[in-house]
Amino acid sequence: MNAGGRRRRKSEDQTARMIVENVNNLDIDEDDYDDGGHFDIDSHVESVDLLPLENALAHRTEKYDALREGHLVVRRGQPFYILVRFTGKFSAKNHSVRIVFKTGPAPRPGKGSHVQCLLSSKSSQQDWTAVIASRQGPNALKVSICPPANCIVASWRIVLESIVERNGRPKAYKYIHPKHIHILFNPWCKDDAVYLDKPDLLNEYILNDSGAIFQGNYKQIGAKPWFYGQFEDGILEASLYCIQKGFNSNFCQSMGDPVRTSRIISKMVNSSDDGGVLVGNWSEDYTGGKSPMSWSGSVVILREYMKTKLPVKFGQCFVFSGIVTTICRAVGLPCRSVTNFASAHDTDGSVTIDFYWDLDQKEVLSGIGDSIWNFHCWNDVWMRRDDLPSGYSGWQxxxxxxxxxxxxxxxCGPTSLRAVKAGKCDMLYDCPFVFAEVNADKVNWTRDKEKQWIVLSINTDAIGRNISTKIPDGKPLKPELTNTDSIRQDITADYKHPEESERERLSVISASRSAITKKPVYNKGIQDVQFGGFLHRDNVTIGEQFEVKMTFTNNSQSRRTLQxxxxxxxxxxxxxKIGVVKRQEFSSPLAPATGGEMSMIVSYADYIHKLTEHAAMKVIVVAKVMETGQIHVWQDDFRLRRPDLSVEITSASSRTWQPFECRISFLNPLNRNLTNCTMMVEGPGLDAEKEFMIADVGAGETWIALLTLTPKKPGRRQVAVTFNCDQLKDLNGVTEINITN
Structure with missing residues (x-):
């Protein structure tokens, strides 16, 4: 330790030394004080070593940077140890030591935020225990302390109060430790409500600090690398602060309840009500902040929030999900980021997703009805649900x-996945909304000649496709961001039974009983023209043209006219809807028992100036048989492919504090220059993601950059890169490196 470190440590020790006070109204005379106003030195607590590293290894918290500052990070329901040194020989006969734990601005025993226990030679049945584990010489004790498995999850202060007999009279001393003890949820403890009986999964859902959040659509699933960074400097403190703020600094037993805590986290990560972490923005105008697409990790966001105490601008669902995963894993809640493709947003509680068509204009009426998101990201958190009937614990x-x-x-939430799967929408919390997101029926409506709403069609399998999370291998992300099969786990079966199965239909019926339902009037006219042949455009790269195509067959023995x-x-x-790329009307006569097809070509020039940052597009086909009034509507959402970044490391492994080089490259698929280019890098050796300004990339040019990083920590680490420019958004690349000491 250098001289500065020794001086700092000495100052902390002086701060922590005895403050003498009356305890339990003890009678202490002025003669007991020395000239400086302190007691004469008796055998009382002189110092306390929190044994941060020893405890961290036992509690699986050794990765937290908070340990470097001397703080202790432990998990509840499991003993941790402290080394207590006395100024003289410790005598159990003449010493009484009381250990006090306090958290929050106004600790109260009745709220569980002020706890005290007497040091004993044997364990007791009290909630908190402090037991002499061993003697470390005549003047020191190793003490085992065990907080209960339901205690408040927070930063605690520890105080040791010594009562010593001197000349037949008691003296009281107080030792206040300058460092905090962060007590977390413990998913390894059977008595904790977040206990997960598959320890291997905790390598992912608690201990993995990097991963992926899936985007795109259900036919073309892409992965965005994300650095959760729950162990990084200041992130645990930020996570605990968010929870504290969500409880309005009312430190109470609810702060140890994963149900209440996770609901608070869902509220505090957005800024809509309580000045939480992140401002949502879906406008594509990010003046005054950063595009949500530019983020690749949680650390920068949470540090900025802690620095300013103001919401950070801006986020969308995948950023909110990444932040929730960081906070949950930091405080010990098993958590995974989840993406639901074709995710419904039910605005009226009907548990159906309703689209209203103006058939004269042959398009969907805007501003009314529900919506289907190409993808929506949220989180699953593992916990026991003591507030629900038996059978609804697990992922929420x-x-x-x-x-x-x-x-x-x-x-929103916590919502039991088992309740969602069964359609039990009366279960807390928000089950009807979540059920509709994954298993609502899509209903197309229009008006008949009497202006009464009628149902054109019902699609029972359009909602909730390929629900995805990262495979729980506990490892950094593999560089497979386009073909995601090797990194993606499909968890649709956790949310619902197979589509059209009897159990799936029963769950929909069960959900609809608690919903605000409509009474559909079905279009029961003649349906003798069969439609099909709709092309799925899943492999179109930005810069290419694509075709919209429909086939039809007249199954009747009469002539039909299709418009x-x-x-x-x-x-x-x-x-x-952002803008119309192209419209094309058609009219085709159909002879009896014949078929045909219609198509529309969409060129690069048609869409390039209207493309959104997610490169998301929709194709709509509306067709009407004039003789019978039969109507067919069809929609398809898709995304144009963007190139992935190639991230290569020249050496297979590296050592801490030894630089290594990354080679980053991609091919510009456009026939125009890329301007205002930036690159965000998240990787070992960087305290947080770092932004680099990049020169313009020429049309059709292969762009290459070399980057040197110096790792500070050992282990398998993820290097993630995100490239943005005016023309192309959110190009991602990732690789991993094994770093040794």
Whole structure:
């Protein structure tokens, strides 16, 4: 330790030394004080070593940077040890030591935020225990302390009060330790409500500090690398602060309840009600902040929030999900980021997703009805649900994206996945909304000649496709961001039974009983023209043209006339229409028992100036058989492919504090220059993600950059890179490196 470190440590020790006071109204005379106003030195507590590293290894908290500052990070329901040194020989006969734990601005025993226990030679049945584990010489004791498995999860202060007999009279001393003890949830402890009986999964859902959040659509699933960084400097403190703020600094037993805590986290990660972490923005105008696409990790966001105490601008669902994963894993809640493709947003509680068509204009009426997002990200958090009937524990949905109010606040969950799967929408919390997101029926409506709403069609399998999370291998992300099969786990079966199965239909019926339902009037006219042949455009790269195509067959013995319209639109990933790329009307006579096809070509020039940052598009086809009034509507959401970044490391491994080089490259697929280019890098050796300004990239040019990083920590680490420019958004690349000491 250098001289500065010794001086700092000495100052801390002096701060922690005895403050003498009356304890339990002991009678102490002025003669007991020395000239400096302190007691004469008797055998009382002189110092306390929190044994941070020893405890951290036993509690699986050794990765937390808070340890470097001398703080202790432990998990509840499991003993930890402290080394107590006395100024003289410790005598159990003449010493009484009381250990006091306090948390919050106004600790109260009745709220569980002020706890005291007497040091004993044997364990007791008290909630908190402090037991002499061993003697470390005549003047020192190793003490085992065990907080209960339901104690408040927070930063605690520890105080040791010594009562010593001197000349037949008691003296009281107080030792205040200058460092905090961060007590976390403990998913390894059977008595904790977050206990997960598959320890291997905790290598992912607690201990993995990097991963991926999936985006795109259900036919083309891409992965965005994300650095959760729950062990980084200041992140545990930020996480505990968010929870404290969500409880309005009312430190109480609820702060040890994962149900209440996870609901608070869902509220505090968005800024809509309580000045939480992140401002949502889906406008594509990010003046005054950063595009949500530019973030690749949680650390920068949480540090900025702690620095300013103001919401950070801006985020979308995948950023909210990444922050929730960071906070949950930091405080010991097993958590995974989840992406639901074709995710419904039910605005009226009907548990159906309703689209209203103006058939004269052959398009969807805007501004009314529900929406289907190409993808939506939320979180699953593992816990026991003592507030629900038996059978609803396990994974629970927690969603911090501000969509609908719950109990007057923008919060969602925890919602039992088992309740969602069974359609038990009367279970707390927000089950009808989550059920609709994954298993609502899509209903197309229009008006008949009497202006009564009728149902054109019902699609029972359009909602909730390929629900995805990272495979729980506990490892950094593999560089497979386009072909995601090797890194993605499909968890759709956790949320619902197979589509169209009897159990799936029964769950929908069960959910609809608690919903605000409509009484559909079905269009029961003649249906003798069969439609099909709709092309899925899943492999179109930005810069290429694509075709919209429909086939039809007249199954009747009469002549039919088909009229309709192709529409291609750019949309946000939330399904909101941004602009029309191309419209094309068609009319075709159909002889009896014959078929045909119609198509529309969309060129690069048609869409390039109207493309959104997610490169999301929608194709709509509306067709009407004039003789019978039969109507067919069809929609398809898709995303144009963007190139992935190639991230290569020249050496297979590296050592701490030894530089290594990354080679980053991609091919510009456009016939124009890329301007205002930036690169965000998250990797070992960087305290947080770092932004680099990049020169323009020429049309059709292969761009290459070399980057040198110096790792500070050992282990398998992820290097993630995100490239943005005016023309292309959110190009991602990732690789991993094994770092040794």
């Amino acid at each position: 949905v927690v969603d911090s994206t501000p969509q609908e109010r719950s109990d007057g606040m923008f919060q 309709g319209k192709f529409i291609c639109e750019t949309v946000s990933y939330t399904g909101e």
